[in-house]
Amino acid sequence: MISELLRSQPEIALFASLAIGYFVGSFRVGPIQLGGVCGTLIVALLLGQTGARLAPDLKDIAFALFIFALGFTGGPQFFANIGRGWRYGLLSVVEIVAVLTLVMIAVVAMRLDAGTAAGLLAGAATESAVIGTASEAISKLGFDAAETLRLQANIVTAYSVSYLFGLITIVLFTSQFAPLLLRVDLREEAERVWRKLGGDGALGDGQRAAAPALVGRAFRVGAAAGSTVLSVEQRHGFNLTVEQLERDGATLTVEPETMLESGDLILVGGRREAIVAAAANLGEEVPGEHFGQIVAEKLDVVLTRSDAHGLTVAQLRERAKPEDGRGVYIAAVTRLESTIPALPGTELNRGDVLTLVGAKADVERGARRLGYVLVATQKTDFIYLALGVLVGMAIGRLSGNIGGISLALGTGGGCLLSGLLFGWIRSRYPLIGSLPSAAAQILKDFGLATFIAAVGLSAGPDAIKLVREYGLALPAVGILMVLVPGLLSLWIGRVFLRLDAPMLLGAIAGQQCSTPAISALVGVTGNSTPVIGYTITYALSNILLPLMGPVVVGLAAKFG
Template sequence: MIAELLRSQPEIALFASLALGYFIGSFRLGPIQLGGVCGTLIVALLLGQTGARLSPDLKNIAFALFIFALGFTGGPQFFANIGRGWRYGLLSIVEIVAVLVLVMIVVVVMRLDVGTAAGLLAGAATESAVIGTASEAIGKLGLGDAETVRLQANIVTAYSVSYLFGLITIVLLTSQFAPLLLRVNLRDEAERVWRTLGGGGALEEGQRMGAPALVSRVFRVDAAMGLSIAALEQRYGGNLTVEQVERDGADLQIEPQLILAAGDIALVAGRREAIVEAAPAIGTEVTDNHFGSLVGERVDVVLTRGDVHGMTVAQLREQADPQQGRGVYIAAVTRLESTIPALPGTELNRGDVLTLVGAKADVARGASRLGYVLPPTQKTDFVYLGLGVLLGMAIGRLGGRVGGVSIALGTGGGCLLSGLLFGWIRSRHPLIGSLPSAAAQILKDFGLATFIAAVGLSAGPDAIKLVREYGVALPFVGVLMVLVPGLLSLWIGRMFLKLDAPMLLGAIAGQQCSTPAISALVGVAGNSTPVIGYTITYAVSNILLPLMGPVVVGLAGKLG
């Protein structure tokens, strides 16, 4: 009865896979969480035993939208990190080369077919997009329909097995075993790096979030009498601003040359550490509710200035004209949907989203000099989106033979490259190509989950056969393909690149495209310094790994 219903109405199987899959994926066992995509795949494999199938056209459309949105959102950061982020980006190259070599060794030793080989790469690297690009490549091999379906099913099965064990391995390696191998206390190292970047106070991450980095205080001027506003602000590196001054009940016009007098009531805003340090040198803190507060305006600005790329927050403030930078503060830095510490020593990259706070006029002035304000729009430019996907499909038809190996990009690889290009163009010319972050996230999440559900349903009957054939070999290989590149990157990053432990471990989590690993790592470190390394390798690996799908299929077909 149920099987007949699912076969006659496969859309029920799709949404059942999504709902149950994301429910299963939400459960956490310590630092381990499967996530919605893997959960959807597991449920789809089970429901696939009923014979329910989704249209191949729906599968292709869903994957094209997902992979284009992936390239679109990652494009600015990918290009921004090609140059200055080479030390971290090198670890992504280590990851790709190592897993390719390991997959080819396993193909020769175990006589794997191209589908199983591609699935091992996708699962061990925890990069679901490889499933799509490899599936397309298999579809272009000119095999019979039955053989093509079998090989594509093997991708999904090998992925699901190796993903689970690879996920556990990368989480435990980065958060538990690697600090022991480096002989460091990760929490102490993260605190040291935090201080090096300009953070203050031995506070846990939760305490930092509870105590805002940007505050305002009201003082009765005493020790600062005779100082001009400009002199007081410059004494603390521009990290505080005198926003209002009241003298004898009247508000004074704020000018850099204004001399503070004893008894003045002054509203001072800025970074918490600077306010705490300056308090004794200003006067006595008082309670005065009729004054305003620091956060008069809060806007998100996309950094587009090329000359600012690679500067720290402190360097940006130092090179800015004192009057242009006055009263503008960077409250947060968002990179690839991850928030990194907005500390004086934090390096800024083109494409970062900077959250600026301050008075309305000050924030508007700062935003105009740094990039463009993210407009609060929910409208998607479907002309831009449609042209991007069409161009990706055209690029995907390109292919050729390299060293006797036939390689074709396919729709997945083509849409990924066009997404990169269109995302980069959007970052340079923000008035065109609106694709709000929420809309892009929906395209990525729903597109990938729908694609995974479709291939999982079609792979259902063949999944058990592959597991029976190889048994424990697939989980073992999945663990090995995480450990080898991870340990290699750990050695190279420490011995030759001289990376700090928190950023190095974050970069290893990023080269694996593993969100659960960085979440566990941040929890152990006690602050978000590992995210600095994570965002760079994540950007590079997230783009390059999907392009390896056709490469693995071509090489495995020649060697297997």
């Protein structure tokens, strides 16, 4: 009776797969968590045994929206890191070359078909988007409907088998085994790097500083008497600002050329460590209850200035004119929806979201100099979104034949490239193409989950056959496809690129597109320094790996 109900109303099977799959994926064993997508796939494979099927059009629409949103949100960071982030970007190239080589060795040695080979790539690299680009590539190989469905089912089955083992391997490798191979105490190393970047203490994931990084303190001018406001601020690297001045009971306007006199009361705001270091050169600290609040505004600003790309926070402040940078502080840096340390030594990339704090006039001035304010909006520009998907579909129709190997981008690859382009245009011209981050996340999450549920339901009957045919060979190959590129990147990153261990391991987690791995790393290190390396390789691999789906299908179809 249940089978008949699911066959007659497949939408029940879809939402059952989502609900139960995300519930199953939410369970955590140590640092290992399957996640909602893999959980949905497993449940859909089981429900697929009932014969429930979703319309192919729904699957295609869901994947097109997902892959476009993926490219759209990653576009600014992708283009920003192609050139100047080459040290980390090289690790993504290592990942691509290594996994393609290993897949082709497995294809020849095990006589894998195109679907199984693509599923291995998707699972071992923990990149679900490969399922879509590879499925579409298989549909263009010219096989009959039954053979096409069989190969597409093999993608899903090989993915589900190799994903679990790939996930466990990358989490344990980055957080446990790699530090042993490097012979470092990862927590101590992360604290050292944190201090090198200008931090004054290590903060773990989810922790907050007992004392805030930006503070305000009142002083009675002593040693600073005879100095101008500008010279005092310049002496301490513009990491503090004289915000308010009171002389003989009267409040004076603070100008850069204002001369401080003995006995003046001043309210100084800025980075805590700078104010602590400057205290002896300012005078006696006094209660400042009668002063007003100095941090009155907070703005999220998208960094678009090309000359600021690659500069550290400290360098950006040093190069700014005093009248531009005065009173403006970067409290947080968000990159690809991940928060990285906003420390003096942190490198900034075009497309980063900088959280500026300070007086209202100061942060508005700083926003105009750095980029554009990220306006909180719930409206989506559907004209821009629809045009982007249409352009992606047009690009996806391009195909070619290289060395007898048929290659076609398909709608998935086309929408990914279109999303990159439209996301980059949006970052340069922010008045068009609004796609709020919450809306983009819904498109990515629901689009991918719906697509995965649809292919899982259709693959159900063939899944058991493939597992019986290859047995433990698929998990073994999946583990190798994590370890080999991981070890290569570890060696190249340490010996040739001289990367610090926390950032290097974060980059290895990113080249595998593994969110659980970076979460485990942040927990082990005690601070967010690994995220700096993670965001760059994640942005690159998240785009390059899905484009490898059609390549693997073409190569496996010829040599498998």
